[in-house]
Amino acid sequence: MTEVQRTYPLGVSRPDLAVADLPTPEEVFKVRKIGARELVMYAIGPSLIALGVSIGSGEWLLGPQAVGQYGFVGVGWVILISALLQTFYNVECARYIMATGETDTVGWGRVPPGKLFWVPVAAFIVIFAFIAGGWAASAGQGLFALVNGRVAEAGEMQQTRWYAIGLLVVVFLIAATAQRISRALELSNWVMVGAILVVLIIVDLVVVPWSVWWEGIRGFVTPAAPPAGISATQLGALAGFTAMASGLNWYLMSHYRDKGYGMGHRAGFIAGLRGSQRELLSVGVTFPDDERNAGLWRRWYRLLMVDMWGVFFVGAILGMLLPTVLMAQAVALSGQQPTTANVPTFVASALQPEYGQGMFYLMLLMGVLVLFSTQLGIFEGLVRVVTDAAPAVSPRMRELIERDPRRFYYPFMITLLIAISIIIHLALPVALVQFSANMSNLGALIFPFMLMYLNSRLPRAARPRPWHYVLLVLNFLFFGFFFVNFVADFFGDPLVTF
Structure with missing residues (x-):
């Protein structure tokens, strides 16, 4: 590591950032140069974890259900705008991490009134939004059908929940056996x-x-009023879970630190049980404001843009288009419409009479993969957020875990697994997903402005351009509208009806 020369003040409540040179991408990824092969093999990665969550509940459940019931026009433009705004938002979330080596979870503690307010509040909002576990319960429904060769009946819902719990255990094992x-x-x-x-x-x-x-395709680019009959909750859930999780996307961006992007390389990462212990820095590191580091920042930023726009955005659009056109054809073939209860297995059942048992099993397998990739990213992300947050707020916690985050990470993962296993018994899976998606929109009322505060105080080379702030305000307006409408609908009458 380059010798620390001085400190850089940023925000309130937390210590000043240390200062060191940015590493080169070649140094981080241990290659001679970054060409196309090295880009794919080493640099691309965090966007794939985000994309695993992205091609999930919104794309396999909420989008197809909305299109199956109401068609493309009036729904598709919500999907496209949501994906565009979320990708811009993701870039701004990752900007802070690359420039400081601190995750956004920890960075919120630098925003007034400080860490004792914002870090616990941010962690609570994420946990509250996703702990409902609809993403887990839906995967359990698909796995039940795949194993038993038929869709679960009403009296067999408990068995689907056991499958969901089993998949949570698989996530734990993946994390536990990793280096x-x-x-x-x-x-x-x-x-x-x-x-x-x-x-x-x-x-x-x-x-x-x-x-x-x-x-x-036409539905994506045709501006039109939402179709009559669609509820504020449905449309808000579609907006919230298109691409990823609207205002709460920051909870998955910490993988840029662990990947070593920018100053994340100086900060450390969370190792698996098979990996060697490596201390995560409790305070981040930023770079000096000079010409050499400004040039290195531009290189890292280009890698981020390739990862986000070339992989995440393209994958998110394909991930929504492919299941929704398939759902539209399934509705045409079956003459029926998907419901909240049957949407996880609707396409498989609808295509079976026309294309046989093989297609039935193939679609069930795809559904399980889609929802399990979501389950993998969300479950691990929830654990990661609290693992980053607790030591950042509490020096005593850092000492208790002996500066090894694994001492907190794995016990908390087991605790969360038990909690989600209980909560998924409370409602139908898709109803739980709709709740989570609308709660994600709550984040858009808060965190875009916090990003403006943090990113505007970064070293000059890393600061956003003025139009980036405009896009963050658009995130607030677009997703915030859907959240306010969801709350009004939940407690009485929505502000807007369609």
Whole structure:
């Protein structure tokens, strides 16, 4: 590590950042140069973990359900705008991490009134939004059907929940057996996301008429009022869980630190049980404001843009288009519409009479992969947020875990597994997903402004351009509207009806 020369004040309540030179991408990824091969093999990665969550509850459940019931026009533009705004937002979340080596969870503690308020509040909002576990319960429904060769009946819902709990245990085992947790998640998502996109493209080309493809694409770019009958909760959930989790996307961006992007390389990472202990810095590190480091920052920023726009955005759009056009064709073939109860297995059941048992099992397998990749990212992300937050707020906690985050990470993961296993018994899976998605929109009322505060105080080379602030305000307006409408709908009458 470059010798620390001085400190850099940023915000309130937390110590000044140390100052050291940015590493080169070649130093971090241990290659001679970053070409196309090195880009794919080493630099791309955090976006795949985010994409594993992205191609999930919104894309496999909420989007197809909305399109299956109401068609593409009036729904598709919500998907496109949500994906665009969320990708911009993700870049701003990652900007802070690359420039300081601190995760956003820890960075919120630098925003007035300080760490004792914002760090616990941020962690609570994320936990509250996702602990409902609809993403886990939906995966359990798909796995039950895959194992038993049929959709679960009303009296068998408890069995689907046991399958969901079993998949949570699988996530724990992946994290426990890894040397470096982020890398294990990357490799898992390379396999799952790659298989999902390739299989869906092939199946859609075989099954879906070009007229339906065109309707899906046209729906993305046609401005139109939402279709009559769609509820504020449905549309808000679709907006919130298109791409990822709207205002709460920051909870997954810490993988840029663990990957070693920018100053994240100086800060450390969370190792698996098989990995060697490595202390995470309790206070971040930023870079001096000179020409050499400004040039290195531009290189890191270009890598971030490739990872986010070339992988995450493109994958998120494909991840929404492919399942929704398939759902539209499934509705046309079956003459029925998906419901909250049957949407996780609707496509498989609808295609079975026309294309046979093999297609039924293939679609169930895709559903399980889609929802398990979501489960993997969300469950691990919840644990990661609190693992970063607790030591940042409490020096005593840092001493208690002897500066090894694994001493907190794995016990908390077991605690969270037990809690989610209980909560998924409370409602139908898709109803739980709709709740989580709308709670994600709550984050858009808060965190874009906190990012403006933090990012505007970074070293000059890392600060956003003025139009980036405009886009953060648009995140606030777009997703915030849906959250306010959801709250009004929940307690009485929505502000806007369609």
